[in-house]
Amino acid sequence: MTVEESDLVLVKRVQRGDKGAFDLLVRKYQHKVVKLVLRYVRNPAEAEDIAQEAFIKAYRALPQFRGDSAFYTWMYRIAINTAKNSLASRDRSPIAYDLDLTDPEESHSVQTKLQDPDTPEGMALTEEIRGIVNSAIEGLPEELKTAIVLRELDGLSYEEIAAAMECPVGTVRSRIFRAREAIDKRLREVFEGGLGRTEEMV
């Protein structure tokens, strides 16, 4: 089974009336969608608003989704259109990423703007999470670290990772799970109640 097919299981559940399944899709893709929208708007808070609007549009259009493309691809199109419409309605131009930024100062300025979180609390939380995840990764055994990096950073499938690491697919599945468990344990220790709902923390 692929990611597309796995998402389709959730999509079909939403179409049968399970709103919780849509919540799972949102939780899974919210960061990627916000990152995508940030290519069109400068402000991360505004990007979150657009991402939120895009997800709601997707929910309303979900009965028409037939699975001809992957849910994520379909969601991407909705998010891009929502961002473009938002820009058009506010009569603003998107950030020109293809500019030839030869000046290091100018390049640094653009990157700094992109990294600006909406609130100091949000920035602190984000940095804390990154720190925990990175330190947890550093503490992992080499085979676990390799498996999780190949999966999350390079986007390889279990079969491809198994081929790269010369081990069975089941072993890859176990290694990735153990890596996630170790990182998740550190996150749970820090945030106690978990990160299921960080709105209150922020």
Next chain:
Amino acid sequence: MNEDRPSSERHGERDSQLSAMFDGELSAAECELLARRLARDEVLRGQWTRYALIGAALRAERGVALHDRVAWRVQSAVAQEASYGDSSGDAANSAIRPATVVPATSSSAPGRWIRFARPVAGAGIAAGVAAISILWLRAQPGDPQLLARAEAPAPSTQIVLTPEPGPVPILAATPKASRDTASEAAVFSATPEPSSRPSFAPPARLANYVVAHSEYSGPLSRRLALSGLVAGEPAEGITMPESAAPAQNSKPDTKKVATDAP
């Protein structure tokens, strides 16, 4: 068999499945079962959220705040939306219960039409029966009182609106007529005649009045009364004043009432 294994081992297997499902590496059947469990297990959904967070943190997605504020807002907004399809079974037990009901489909429209058409059809049938009854009654030849009353509507209301003291000579003597009068009272009582207009006797009553007074009245007034009777409406000037009731005026009237009374 699962009950024999320790809880931590079962949870480890379930969490391993969750990790595989997140990566799209779980079989379809297992994926469906786990999705059902996720629908009602907030702890498992929190774990799902953290798996997404770990990936975002590892990719160091610049500018992306590592929290689930977007998901929180979307969940709140979606809770106000209508849910799709059949939300029975495990979906109905989801943590996010549908806030609204799916509107009725168009397939139920014929049922609605039938429901609304029934009383209309019933009223139509009742009106038809009533019209046939009226026509039939009007076509009855043997009852001259009914015919006379049907052709002279105004005086019939006067009978009801002007009660007379004591026994009413003619109407009291004919039970059928009094029953009809009662039914007409219900119909015409809402539109009484103006009080300034002189009250006229009904044709039947007028006929009796003419017969009773024929030997005492003069030829001119008798002719006028007879012509009014033939024309179906009382002649001008021939009125039935309350004080001029036949029973009070003459002896023959009293006899007539006595003979006609039941």
